[in-house]
Amino acid sequence: MAEPLKLKTKTASPKGKLASEKTTSKTRSSNKFSGNKTNATKANSKKAYRNKSRDKANLDKSKQQKRNLDSEYVNTSDLSQFGLTRVKSSTFTNPRFQAALLIKRVLEDKQPLNINLSGVVKPKDIGFTSELAYGVIRNLPRINFIANKLLTKPLKKENYFSQFILLIGIYQIIYMREAHHAAVYENVELSKQLYGKGVSTIINACLRQLLRELDTYLEASKEVSLLPKWLSKTLEARVSEEKFLPMVEALNQAPPLWLRVNQDKISADKFCQLLKFAEIEYQQHPQLPQAILLTKALTIADIPGYEQGLFSVQDLHAQLSSLILTQEVQDLALSEQLSKAKNINLKEDIKEPIILDTCCSPGGKTTHLLDLIPTAKMIATDIDAGRIKRVYENLKRLKQTAQVITADARFPEQWLPQAISKVSQEQQVDLMLLDIPCSGTGVIRRHPDIKWLRTPEDVTRLAQIQLEILTKSWSYLKSGGKLLYTSCSVLGEENEQVIEKFLATVTDAKEINIKAFVQTNINSQAQIEVSHGVQLINQINGGDGFYYCLLSKI
Numbered sequence: 001m002a003e004p005l006k007l008k009t010k011t012a013s014p015k016g017k018l019a020s021e022k023t024t025s026k027t028r029s030s031n032k033f034s035g036n037k038t039n040a041t042k043a044n045s046k047k048a049y050r051n052k053s054r055d056k057a058n059l060d061k062s063k064q065q066k067r068n069l070d071s072e073y074v075n076t077s078d079l080s081q082f083g084l085t086r087v088k089s090s091t092f093t094n095p096r097f098q099a100a101l102l103i104k105r106v107l108e109d110k111q112p113l114n115i116n117l118s119g120v121v122k123p124k125d126i127g128f129t130s131e132l133a134y135g136v137i138r139n140l141p142r143i144n145f146i147a148n149k150l151l152t153k154p155l156k157k158e159n160y161f162s163q164f165i166l167l168i169g170i171y172q173i174i175y176m177r178e179a180h181h182a183a184v185y186e187n188v189e190l191s192k193q194l195y196g197k198g199v200s201t202i203i204n205a206c207l208r209q210l211l212r213e214l215d216t217y218l219e220a221s222k223e224v225s226l227l228p229k230w231l232s233k234t235l236e237a238r239v240s241e242e243k244f245l246p247m248v249e250a251l252n253q254a255p256p257l258w259l260r261v262n263q264d265k266i267s268a269d270k271f272c273q274l275l276k277f278a279e280i281e282y283q284q285h286p287q288l289p290q291a292i293l294l295t296k297a298l299t300i301a302d303i304p305g306y307e308q309g310l311f312s313v314q315d316l317h318a319q320l321s322s323l324i325l326t327q328e329v330q331d332l333a334l335s336e337q338l339s340k341a342k343n344i345n346l347k348e349d350i351k352e353p354i355i356l357d358t359c360c361s362p363g364g365k366t367t368h369l370l371d372l373i374p375t376a377k378m379i380a381t382d383i384d385a386g387r388i389k390r391v392y393e394n395l396k397r398l399k400q401t402a403q404v405i406t407a408d409a410r411f412p413e414q415w416l417p418q419a420i421s422k423v424s425q426e427q428q429v430d431l432m433l434l435d436i437p438c439s440g441t442g443v444i445r446r447h448p449d450i451k452w453l454r455t456p457e458d459v460t461r462l463a464q465i466q467l468e469i470l471t472k473s474w475s476y477l478k479s480g481g482k483l484l485y486t487s488c489s490v491l492g493e494e495n496e497q498v499i500e501k502f503l504a505t506v507t508d509a510k511e512i513n514i515k516a517f518v519q520t521n522i523n524s525q526a527q528i529e530v531s532h533g534v535q536l537i538n539q540i541n542g543g544d545g546f547y548y549c550l551l552s553k554i
C-alpha cells in the first residue's frame with residue numbers, strides 16, 4: 001500500500017506578504033541608526049509612507065490572488081473523512097467525481113440516489129454521470145467483488161474516496177464498452193488530482209490488471225448475486241424456480257421506457273404514426289394498445305407530443321391499476337354506462353364518480369384515471385409537498401383538474417370529509433385508489449439504491465402503515481364502492497398479508513377476483529400465485545413488480 005498522499009493545494013502567495021514584512025523591518029532599522037534626525041525623520045517618514053502604500057498594495061494583490069485561487073476550489077467538507085476538504089472546481093465538475101459523490105452518498109450516508117446535476121456538471125455530461133452512478137449501484141456486488149480481487153491491499157480510509165473511482169473504472173470497462181484506454185486514463189487522472197501519484201498508481205495497476213484478464217474476472221463475478229441476501233432469500237421462497245432467475249435478471253436490467261398514450265387527446269394508432277414519423281423505434285403492447293415500449297433509450301423531450309399532453313411516462317404494470325379500478329366499476333349503481341368499459345372509452349356518457357387517489361405523487365395514476373373518466377371528481381393526495389408539485393405540473397400539462405391536497409393518508413379524518421364536501425353532498429367516495437407507500441422492491445431496476453438502503457425492518461414498519469391507511473380509508477368508501485389496493489412491492493408482507501389482516505377485521509369487504517382480467521392483458525409468466533389479489537413480477541422489457549387487490553364494499 002502506498003503512503004497516503006496529501007491533496008496538493010495551492011495557497012495564496014505567501015511570498016508577497018513576507019516581502020512586505022521585510023521591507024517594513026528594514027525601514028525601522030534604518031530609522032534607528034540614522035545621524036541627522038530631523039531631515040532623516042522627514043525623509044524616512046516619506047519613505048515609510050511610500051513603503052506603507054507599497055505594503056498595502058502588495059497585501060491587496062496578495063488577497064486578490066488568494067481570492068482568485070479560492071474561487072477555483074469547491075468546499076467538500078462532507079468528504080473530510082476521506083482527507084478531502086476542498087477540490088479544484090475543474091475536478092468537482094468532472095462527471096466521474098460527481099458520480100463517485102453520488103455513489104458515496106448511497107453507500108456511506110445511506111441517502112437515496114437523487115440525481116440533480118443541473119448546474120453541477122456540463123449539460124452534455126448529465127446523462128453520462130447518471131449512467132455511471134446508476135450502473136455502479138445496480139451492479140455493485142459484482143463490481144465490488146472484482147475490485148476486491150484487484151486490490152492487493154484495501155485502500156486506506158483516508159484515501160477511501162478513490163475506491164468509488166475504482167468502481168467507476170471497473171463499471172466503464174465491463175459494462176459501458178467505452179474505449180478502455182480512456183476509461184483507465186480518466187479515472188487514474190481523477191484519483192491523481194485528488195490524492196496524488198501514489199493512489200493513482202494503485203488505481204492504474206488495478207484497471208490495467210482488469211484489462212489483461214477481463215474475461216476471467218467477468219466469468220468469476222457472474223456467480224455473485226446482484227440482490228442483497230435478505231431479499232434474494234425472500235424472493236426465492238416466494239417465486240417458483242423457473243420464474244426466479246428471469247425475475248432477478250429483470251430486476252437488475254436498465255429499466256425499459258414505457259409510455260401511456262393519453263387517449264383522451266389522441267388515439268394510440270395516431271400516436272404510433274407520430275413515432276414512426278419521428279423515426280422512433282417502438283413496440284405497441286398487443287393487448288393494451290395505449291401502452292408503448294420504446295426500444296431505444298430517449299430523452300422525453302425528443303418524443304413528440306409531451307408538452308401537448310399526448311402521452312405520459314408510465315410503466316406497463318402501473319398502467320393496469322387504473323384500468324382494473326375502472327374496468328370493475330360496471331356494477332356500481334352510480335354508472336350503468338360503465339358497463340361499456342371494455343375498451344375504456346367512457347367519456348361520452350359517464351356520470352361523475354368521486355374518486356380518491358391517496359399517495360398520488362407524481363400523479364401517474366391520477367392522470368390516467370382522469371383520462372379514463374374525465375368527468376370524475378378527483379381528490380388526489382400525497383404527504384410529500386415537494387413531490388406534489390409534480391402532480392400539479394402533470395395535471396396542467398394534460399389540462400386536467402383535480403382537488404390536490406398535501407395530507408397524510410393515515411389520518412383521513414383530518415382532511416377527507418372537507419375535501420368530499422367541496423365536490424358533493426355525499427360523505428363518501430365511489431372509487432378509491434390506495435397506491436400505498438412501500439419498499440419499492442418491484443421497481444428496483446428504476447431505483448437500484450433500494451437494494452442497499454431498504455432493510456427487512458423497513459418492510460415490517462411499512463406493512464403497519466399500509467394496514468393503517470387501508471383500514472382508515474375504508475370507512476370513507478360508499479357501500480357498493482370499489483377500492484384498489486396497489487403497491488410496487490413484490491413482497492407478501494406488504495401485499496396479500498396486509499389484505500389478509502384487513503379482511504380479518506371487517507365484515508363489509510368482499511374481494512373481487514381480477515386474475516382473469518389481468519391474465520387476458522398481461523403475459524402469464526408475470527403472475528405468481530398469492531392468497532389474495534394479483535402479484536406481478538418484473539419482466540425483461542416488460543412491466544415492473546406490482547401488486548393489486550380490488551375490494552368492494554358490501
Ligand SMILES: C[S@@+](CC[C@H](N)C(=O)[O-])C[C@H]1O[C@@H](n2cnc3c(N)ncnc32)[C@H](O)[C@@H]1O
Pocket residue numbers: 358359360361362363364365366381382383384387407408409410435436437438488
Ligand atoms: C408509489 S408512490 C405513488 C405513485 C403514484 N400513485 C403514481 O402513480 O404516480 C407512493 C407515494 O406515497 C406517498 N406517501 C408516503 N407516505 C404517505 C402517507 N402517510 N400519506 C400519504 N402519502 C404518502 C409518497 O410521498 C409517494 O409519493
